[in-house]
Amino acid sequence: MTKQFILLSGLVTSICTLQAQPSAIHTDPDAKFKQAELYFDHGQYTLALPLLRELQTALQAPGADPQSLTTDEIHYYLYACQLLDDENAAVEPAKEYVNSVNNQARVQQLSFYLGDYYFRRKEFAKSLTYLESAGISNLGNEEIGKEKFELGYAYFSEKQYDKAGPLLDAIRQVPKDPHYVDANYYYGYIAYAARQFTTALDCFQKAEADPAYQGTASFYETEIFYFLGQKDKALSKGASILKQYLGSSYAVELNRLVGHMYFERKEFAKALPYLEAFMNGSDKISREELYELSYCYYQNAQYDKAIEGFKQLSDRTDSLSQSSMYLLGDAYLKTGDKPSARNAFSFCADNSSYAQQREISLFNYGKLSVELGYQNIALTSLKKFLQTYPQSTYVPEARELLVSLLANTSNYREALELLQGVQNPSEATQRLYPRVLYGRAVEYINDQQLTEADDLLGKVLSAPYHDQVLALAWFWRGELAYRAGKYDTAIRYLDQFLRSGRTNQGDISAREARYDMGYCLFQLQDYNQALGYFQQVARGQAPAIGTPGLEQDAYLRAADCYFVMRDYKRAKENYDLALTYHWQGSDYALYQEAMIAGISSGPAKVKLLQQVARSYPGSRLVSESNMEVANTLIAEEHFSDAVPYLNAVAADPAAIALKPKVLLKLGIVNYNMNKPDAALSQYKQLVQQFHNAPEADEALANIKSIYVDMGRPGDYINYATTTGKSVSGGEADSITYAAAQLQYDNGSCPDATRQFADYIGKYPQGAYQIPAHFYSAECLSQQKKWPEALSGYDYVVSQGSSKYAEKSALAASRIAYFELKDYPAASIYFNRLRDYATSDQNQLEALKGLLRCQYELQHYDSATLVARDLLAHKGLSTDDKALGALVTGKNQQLQGQYDPAATSYKTVVSLNRGEWAAEARYEIAHMFLDQNNLNAAEKAGFEVINKSGSYDLWVTKAYLLLGDVYDKRKDYFNAKATFQSIAQNASIPELKQLAQQRLDQVKQEEAQHSKIGDQ
Secondary structure, eight states, X not given: OHHHHHHHHHXXXXXXXXXXXXXXHHHOHHHXXXXXXXXXXXXXXXXXXXXXXXXXXXXXXXTOOTTSHHHHHHHHHHHHHHHHTTOGGGHHHHHHHHXXXXXXXXXXXXXXXXXXXXXXXXXXXXXXXXXXXXXXTTSOHHXXXXXXXXXXXXXXXXXXXXXXXXXXXXXXXXXXXXXXXXXXXXXXXXXXXXXXXHHHHHHHHHHTTSHHHHHHHHHHHHXXXXXXXXXXXXXXXXXXXXXXXXXXXXXXXXXXXXXXXXXXXXXXXXXXXXXXXXXXXXXXXXXXXXHHHHHHHHHTTOHHHHHXXXXXXXXXXXXXXXXXXXXXXXXXXXXXXXHHHHHHHXXXXXXXXXXXXXXXXXXXXXXXXXXXXXXXXXXHHHHHXXXXXXXXXXXXXXXXXXXXXXXXXXXXXXXXXXXHTOSXXXXXXXXXXXXXXXXXXXXXXXXXXXHHHHHHHHHHHHSTTOHHHHXXXXXXXXXXXXHTTOHHHHHHHHHHHHTSSOTTSOHHHHHHHHHHHHHHHHHTTOHHHHHHHHHHHHTSSOOOTTOOHHHHHHHHHHHHHHHHTTOHHHHHHHHHHHHHTTOTTHHHHHHHHHHHHHTTXXXXXXXXXXXHHHHOTTOTTHHHHHHHHHHHHHXXXXXXXXXXXXXXXXXXXXXXXXXXXXXXXXXXXXXXXXOHHHHHHHHHHHHHHOTTSHHHHHHHHHHHHHHHHTTOHHHHHHHHHHTTOOOOSOOTTHHHHHHHHHHHHTTOHHHHHHHHHHHHHHOTTOTTHHHHHHHHHHHHHHTTOHHHHHHHXXXXXXXXXXXXXXXXXXXXXXXXXXXXXXHHHHHHHHHHHHHHOOSHHHHHHHHHHHHHHHHHTTOHHHHHHHHHHHHTSSSOOHHHHHHHHHHHHHHHHHTTOHHHHHHHHHHHHHHOOSHHHHHHXXXXXXXXXXXXXXXXXXXXXXXXXXXXXXXXXXXXHHHHHHHXXXXXXXOHHHHHHHHHHHHHHOSOHHHHHHHHHHHXXXXXXXXXXXXXXXX
C-alpha cells in the first residue's frame, strides 16, 4: 500500500501543476514539450504520451520544420513512451529512428528501450541486438543495472553462458540491486553446469530466500550436496523438498536422486517409492535407472515387476546386462517360470563381466536344460561347466546331474566312469548305480563281451535299490538262452519279464523283448501278430554293421510283413538295412527290392535282379531272378535281350517248376521278334509237354492269334482239333479283344495297352468296350500313368452299373486322391463308389475317402455330415473316428462354438497319436488365443510341442502361437526369443518368413513401449 500511496500523491501534484499553468501549456509548444519531458523523467509515461502526440501532430502543420532538433527529441520521447507502454506500433518507427538519426546519445538510449521492449516479450535474440548496441555511456545507473541483468539473462536464455556469466556475476555482487536474487539464481545454474559446485551452492542458497526460486534452488542444492560427497545433507534436503513441492516440475528428477541415494545406502525399501515416482513421471529413463528400480523390486520380493524391468536389459554384453540377466533368472525361478529362467541364465553365461555370476549361470543353465528335457544342450553345458570350473562347489551336483543324464541317454560307459569318482554318493546316486551297471552290461552284450556283461549283471543283483532293473536282468537271461537256441527256455524267461509288471522301465529292453516275441510268432507263421513286434524293433536305435544277427533277422521279417501288406516303401527301408550293412539274407533282400523297384521302373528292377546272380551265384534265387529279368524285358519290349535269361532258366535243372512259364515267354518273345514260326513251335511244345498247366491255355490262345494274324484261321482250327479243342464261328471282335486280354494276363502291359487301344478304336460299339477300358486302365495304373489310367476308369464308371464299375470307382477315387491330389475329382468318384458298392468294405471306404477329401478341401460343414454317416458304422478304426471328430471340431470352431469344438478336438487326441492329434492340440491352443485366454493358450501350445514333436508344421505353428501369447502379454523378452528361434531354425520356409516378420514387429513394439532412453 505504501508504493501505491506515493504514486497517487505524485500524480495529484503533477495534475495541480498542470492546472496552475493552463495557458502556458496550451499556448507555448516549448512549455508543452518541457512538461512532457518532466513527466517522462518522473516515469509518468501515460501522462507524457498525450502531450507528445499533440506535439507530433503540430510538427505536421504548415510551416513546421521537420528537420529541427526539437523534432528528433519529440520522436525520441514519443517512441520511448510507446515502447515502455508496450505499443507494438512504435517498434518500426523506433528502429528507423535508431538507424537514421545522427544523435548517438538518443540512439543508444532508444536502443536500450527497444532491447527492454523485446526482453519483456521474451524475444531474447532481438533483445540482445539492441541491448548490445545501447552501451552504458548514455544510461543512468539504474538503467545500466537493468541493462546488465537483461543482457545477462538474454545470453543465458540463448545458452551463451560465457557471455551471461560475467554480467550476472557482477549483479549478484550488489545486494541492493533489484535483480540481486535473480542474478544469483541464474549465475548459480551457470556455475552448476560448469561443476563449480561451491560457487553454485552459495548462489542457490541466496536465491532460496525468494519463494519463486525456493523449490528449484533447493533441488540444485540437493544435487550439489550429493556431488560434493555430502550425501546425508543431500538426502535430508531432497526428502524435505519433495514433501513440500511434490507436484513441481523438478520433483521427477529429485525423486530419481533421492531414490538413487537410498539405493546406494542399500535401503531398497525406502528407495523404491522414489524410483517408482521417477519412473512414472519420466518419458525416458536410462538403463542404469531401470536396473536400480528393478533391483529394488527384486529385493522387496516384487518379482513380477522386477522381471518386467530386468528383461528389457538383455540387449548388451556389459556388466549391467549380466547382472540383470542373473537376477532375472533367479526372479523367474522364484515365480516358477523355468523356461524363461533358462533363457536368462543363458544370456548371463555368455557374458564374462562377472566370473561368479557366469559360473552359477552356466550351472543353472545346464540344470534347467536337464529338467526341461533339452538333453543334448544339457550334456554340452554340464560338460563345459565341469571342464571350466573343476573346483566349483557345484561340481558334485553337476556330476550327479551329468551321470543321470548320461544314463538317460544310454551313455553308460561315461556314466560308470563318473560314478566311480563320486565320493559319499547321495541316495539318488545310489539308486542310479544299478541302472548304470545294467546299461553297461547290455553294452557288453552288444559287443559280444558276455563275461564282462555277466560280471556287471551280478553286481546289479547285489546292489541296493536294484528293483528298477531286476526285471530287465531276467530279460537278458531269456535273450542269452534264445541266442543259444533254447527257444522253450527263452519263452519262459521272456514270459517272466513280461509278467513282471516292470516292462516299461527301459525302452531298449522292451524293444528287444517285443522283437523276441515277434520272432517266435514269425516262426509260427503268424505274420500279422509278428508285425507289431517287428515294427517296435524298427523304431529302436539305428542299426549298423555290428548289429546282432537276431536284430538283422527282425528287420528282414518286418520287411516281409510290410511286403505282404503291399507297403512297399517301408518294406524297402528294411531291406535296405540288410544290403547296407551286409547282413545275412542280403540275397533275399536284394531280390525283394527288385520286386519293389519293378512296380515303378523296369530298368531298375532288371539292374537289381542281375546283381543277384553276380553277387550271390550260389543262391537259390538266381533262376527266379533271371525269370523276373526276362518278364521285365518283355514288358519293356526288349525281346531279344530277354532270350538269354529265359534260356538260362530253362537250362537250370533245379528250376523245373518254371519251365511252362519259360516256354510261354519264349513264344511271346519270338512272336514279338517277328518270328511267328518259332513262336508257334514254343507254344506247341508247351501245349504238348505241360498240357494241364495254366500256361497251356494261354499258349493255345496265342497260337490262335498268330494263325489269325497270318490269315490262316483254318490252320488254327485244324491244330486246335488235334489238341481236342474246337472253334465256333461268329467270334467277330472277340479274337482282337482276347489277344489284348492275353497280353494283360501275361503281365505284358505295354503290349496289352496297345492292343486294348487298338480294340477300342476298331470296335467302338464292341461287346468288350467296358472290360477293354478297365484292363487298359489297370495296365496304365501299374505303369503309374495316372491321368491315362483315370481316363479309362472314368469311362467305366460313366457307363453305369457293371461288373467293373465298383472296382473302377474304387481305383479312380484312389488315383485322384492319393496320386493326383485332385480332391474335387476324388470326391466325385468316392460318391460314385457309394452308389456302386456291393460290399460293406467298399461302402466304408467310400465314406472314409469322401471324409478325407472334404477335410483336404476344408469343406468342414459337408465333412461333418459325412462324418456322421461314417461314425454310424461299426468296426471303424481309431483313425476314422479321429478324423470324424477332427472335421466336426473344425466346423464347430468356424461357427464360434468353442466348447463343443474343444470336446471334439480332445476326442481326436484320445484316439490318434499322429498328425491329426497334433493339429487338434494346436487348434485347442488357437481357440484359447482367439478368446484371449493367454494362460490356457500357452499351456495348450506346450502340449503340442511336448506331445506332438514329430510334426514340424504343428510344432512350429505352436511356437509361433506362443510368441503371439508373449507378445499379447507385452513379454517382449520371451516373444523375441521365440520368434528368433523359429526364424533361425524352422524348416518350413513360409513359417520361417512369418516368424521373421513377427520378430521385426515385436522389436518395433518394444521400442515404442520402452522407456529406456539410450537404446
